[in-house]
Amino acid sequence: MSTIIDPKADTQAKIREQLREATEPHEKSCQALGNVEAPNHNDGEELHRHFSIPPLHKYLAAAERNDAAVAKFPRAFVDAIVHTDERDLELLDALAGKVDYDFRDPNPSHEALERYPRYRAKTLEWIADDPDRVRDIRAVKGTDLFVHGEPGGGKSTLALSQVLWRMENNNETCIWAESVDESGTNERTEWLAFAPFATLAIPEGMDTRVRIVPEDVTVDEFEVRPEAIARDVVRYESIQDLVGQLMPGQFYVVFPDPLHRGCREVSKFNYFDYREVTPVDEDGPNQPTDADQWWFAFVAHRISGDTFPHPTFINFDEAGNLLDPDAEKDVHEHYDKLRWFRNKYADARKKRVSFGYQAHALSEVHQFGRQKIRWRLTMNGNKPPIGRTLPGDRSCPLKSDLTSDMDAGEGVIWKAPHFAPIKWPNLKAQAKLDAEVSIDFRNWQEAVGGV
Known part of the structure; x- marks a missing residue:
């Protein structure tokens, strides 16, 4: 008796084969060859x-x-x-x-x-x-889209669809802005469907391993090198070094540098690494600057460095981690960085920099960020902010709740005075892997001053 759907992989060998098929690199493009002037x-x-x-x-x-x-x-x-x-x-x-x-x-x-x-x-x-x-149609060099919705509704899948459409129509360089928790682990490989086209950008000096954790608990987890889950891997010594390595039309998954190398040279704000931490009873930072704040310096260099003028899309999955509504006026100047980010938005557009944001709710992103965002998308199972005044004197053009009863993979995109229901493809289904993928930076705690 045949089955329509294959059973889940129950051996390491099967999972390794799934991983190989899901990540087999596309090798014939200009980006794969490392030459954007090639006739490919x-x-x-x-x-x-x-x-x-x-x-x-x-x-x-x-x-x-x-x-x-x-x-x-x-x-x-x-x-x-x-x-x-x-x-x-x-x-x-x-x-x-x-x-x-x-x-x-x-x-x-x-x-x-x-x-x-x-x-x-x-x-x-x-x-x-x-x-x-x-x-x-209006002249738009840099754009944005803030997607809000419940977990499992398709936010990350929509973000991947944006990447696909942007690369297809603009030959845009797309950057998936990653984060790492305090233990040095990243478990959100939402981008894995793009592995055949992806370049991982990892801070130099980070001891990096990839754990494959099978869904079948009888199968032992195993490790692979980062090169096994992407077409290419680059390591960067500073923000300037990373931007100098970017290739037009490439998809990058970028991990922030916990040592903040190069941040002070391109940003006027404070960035402290573990070597600059002082005791609680002394002046100075009593903990290092959060690694995610590295992204403010990256954006600053992309806007003002004039070293990479190609159209660039930066996607912040779980955007509240960076654009924290509870950001403080502390020694790390997180609040001031957010205010700077709002004020530099017009410059970002002129320099062909676009942003994508995903969060569970509008309130998870600081109002400084929301003041300048022009496009929003309310996901299925989520209610649009009907009748509410939004930061930046904006309003939602929807007069009724069109989204709460929508199915997964559907939503309404809106920018006053217009709105439109849309659907997007489930690109994640392309990467069939009966396992979780975790990326571990084994010396991350040392780099951020942990134990």
């Missing part, structure tokens, strides 16, 4: 085939055929994903209603669109096919 395709052009889903322009065309709001109001969704500058808008205005978009034809119908990579060209052609859509 970019990773973003391969992702939709890897996940067996249609490209974004076909997603939008299907929504249009179903008379869905996500196709009617591009400012609610398309603007948040597809960057456009003034020259792009001039071309869209010139082509409005003069193209003949056909989702079945992989080539654009107007030669003026041939200046763009083909997936971006087809998305722009879809926009230009309707003058009303062109009028709804």
